[in-house]
Amino acid sequence: MLTNRESAETTTESKRFLVKCESCAFEHTVADRDEAAVIGSDHQRETRHEVVALEVPPAFDRS
Numbered sequence: 001m002l003t004n005r006e007s008a009e010t011t012t013e014s015k016r017f018l019v020k021c022e023s024c025a026f027e028h029t030v031a032d033r034d035e036a037a038v039i040g041s042d043h044q045r046e047t048r049h050e051v052v053a054l055e056v057p058p059a060f061d062r063s
């Protein structure tokens with residue numbers, strides 16, 4: 001199932017969602033909650049992996 005973990009405080013309306021797999025390197029950032037849910041359940045259905053969707057602020061940068 002999708003778990004919604006908030007990684008930071010709620011900021012602006014332009015949030016992003018990081019869809020991340022706990023079992024492999026699958027990772028995808030989207031701007032839309034619905035898209036995040038679709039991508040997450042898609043990967044989960046195909047792989048049976050545990051997928052999480054993290055809400056991230058617009059300035060989120062993992063470089």
Ligand SMILES: [Zn+2]
Nearest residue numbers: 021024026049
């Ligand atoms: Zn996976």
